[in-house]
């Protein structure tokens with residue numbers, strides 16, 4: 001008789017792909033789900049975790065994270081994500097070299113896919129790079145083990161024409177491509193989203209944090225929500241996520257002209273009645289309406305007022321910040337909206353967290369379940385099943401035999417994660433992280449580079465994927 005490496009017993013197992021919502025034993029062997037049974041597995045296990053009264057879901061996949069702030073030495077995003085119950089993450093602004101170097105020390109056992117960000121003046125020559133330059137950029141990202149590329153339009157825009165070339169280059173080379181909407185002609189708003197949908201020309205694209213495009217900066221929030229929902233319905237090849245936290249994250253850096261460099265910050269400052277320069281930043285900090293993100297140990301926290309102003313000055317403005325920028329209406333709508341066929345309009349609940357203190361998939365997502373806005377099955381769809389399909393991870397997002405042994409166990413009363421298993425091994429257990437290093441999700445092209453670093457990898461072809469994956473779950 002086969003023995004299991006470990007068994008979770010007593011938990012309510014919610015696994016949408018297999019139509020399961022019932023108390024079951026989950027048996028793991030060699031890193032995979034080996035057996036699911038109504039009971040009796042514990043007697044054949046080397047280790048047993050009694051999770052009675054708790055809920056086990058397929059390992060949570062956060063489809064939008066940042067593991068550190070740019071130029072920061074500390075990669076506390078890994079710790080913060082792992083502590084929040086996440087098993088797998090899609091990094092949206094990695095300078096991949098630094099993240100891959102950091103992974104052995106900081107990785108906290110997570111699976112991670114990296115997107116290389118195209119930032120004018122940093123990783124790209126300027127706002128209007130040629131097709132040749134973009135092809136080189138995409139190729140070097142894939143060669144280095146990245147899963148794809150990311151356009152940071154809302155913060156550091158390219159021209160509309162260069163943004164179109166950026167997408168074409170990614171698709172041509174089979175890279176995953178994500179876009180924080182916005183170009184030199186628009187911004188992080190509904191106009192940027194409308195433009196991104198046009199430029200995508202019906203092709204595949206991961207459109208980031210849809211809630212961020214509906215902050216009422218252009219029109220009435222309700223009208224913006226209605227337009228975003230319509231745009232996603234009309235562009236079914238566009239996959240998307242939105243987060244549930246009120247707080248945003250952005251750079252508070254001033255450019256050479258004395259104005260804030262982030263276009264997104266400029267727009268939000270102006271909306272609050274401040275100027276988009278150093279004076280405006282300081283006024284907003286002193287008024288408690290803008291925060292600086294400070295790192296204390298392995299946790300990033302938000303501070304405001306005099307202390308924040310001091311930190312901003314000491315850092316010579318090179319520090320990240322945050323505001324309570326996300327209206328409740330757009331957060332709730334992007335979590336709950338449905339397509340005409342009953343499937344979710346926005347595919348996933350993400351966090352845009354990691355290093356930004358808004359790792360709220362379990363805390364806020366479970367609150368939506370508590371409030372009877374989502375069922376537990378729908379929670380698992382939006383936090384694991386759908387993001388696994390977006391990324392093309394066929395052995396994740398479900399708990400059938402042979403699936404990867406990634407599980408998040410949640411306390412539904414506290415809305416907190418209690419345990420995660422990653423690759424069949426305990427990662428998070430009652431507030432402590434057990435594993436080190438991490439596994440890189442890479443493309444067939446990137447495999448060599450990741451193996452050369454001695455890092456474990458999962459190879460997925462982002463161009464293959466499994467669209468369309470949307471179904472109605474109610």
Ligand SMILES: [Zn+2]
Nearest residue numbers: 064066092352
């Ligand atoms: Zn982001």
